[in-house]
Amino acid sequence: MSNAPVDYEAVIAATEQWLEKAVIGLNLCPFAKAVHVKKQVRYVVSEASSPEELLEDLIKELEFLAAEDPEVVDTTLLIHPLVLQDFEDYNEFLDVADAALEELMLDGELQVASFHPDYQFADTDKNDISNYTNRSPYPTLHLLREASIDRAVEAFPEAADIFEKNIETMEKLGHEGWDKLGLQVK
Numbered sequence: 001m002s003n004a005p006v007d008y009e010a011v012i013a014a015t016e017q018w019l020e021k022a023v024i025g026l027n028l029c030p031f032a033k034a035v036h037v038k039k040q041v042r043y044v045v046s047e048a049s050s051p052e053e054l055l056e057d058l059i060k061e062l063e064f065l066a067a068e069d070p071e072v073v074d075t076t077l078l079i080h081p082l083v084l085q086d087f088e089d090y091n092e093f094l095d096v097a098d099a100a101l102e103e104l105m106l107d108g109e110l111q112v113a114s115f116h117p118d119y120q121f122a123d124t125d126k127n128d129i130s131n132y133t134n135r136s137p138y139p140t141l142h143l144l145r146e147a148s149i150d151r152a153v154e155a156f157p158e159a160a161d162i163f164e165k166n167i168e169t170m171e172k173l174g175h176e177g178w179d180k181l182g183l184q185v186k
Contacts, residue, residue: 005047006081012043014137014184015079021181026173028133028166031152040074049082051093058112058141059100065143066106076143084139087118097141111149113142117185129175133166137184 019041024033035041044061048054061078084090094114101107115136120126156162170178 006045008045011045011079011081018137018183026169030156035074042073042076044078046080048080054080054083058097061143062104062106062110070145074148078141079138081138087116090116090139109146111144115140129170130167132170132178135185
């Protein structure tokens, strides 16, 4: 991987633009707007260049989020532009992330959601527009509080339908519509 320093501001700016235009703008996650507006999203750019270094950063962020007041920081986006660029490697790392949650005894309290520039759901073609629901400018681990998810699901009774609605949204948008968003995402 590259030894060039990470431009934190550019990485965060691209991620915020993706959050605002795709995740919130297309309503892919109806829960995202509230924490974004309240500035309760923590953006952390990892300089990890190996999965082992990323695991160290993940553990630090899981511990931070578990200890922090949810009114101050409700969720964390751990963005890692220098490691796990290959989606299959990234996908395998998610098992490591889940094991870290268990080892820290935070499963049931926190969870990790996944976003990647090459995100691909099982049994889909690489270029299937449905994959774009989870495509972000950089590989990103989204650390969420279970209590926040529970509250959001109570507020949005149709939460179980989000996945299907997202695919429908992306199919209506199509690749041309996605490109028009002007995001730094494949």
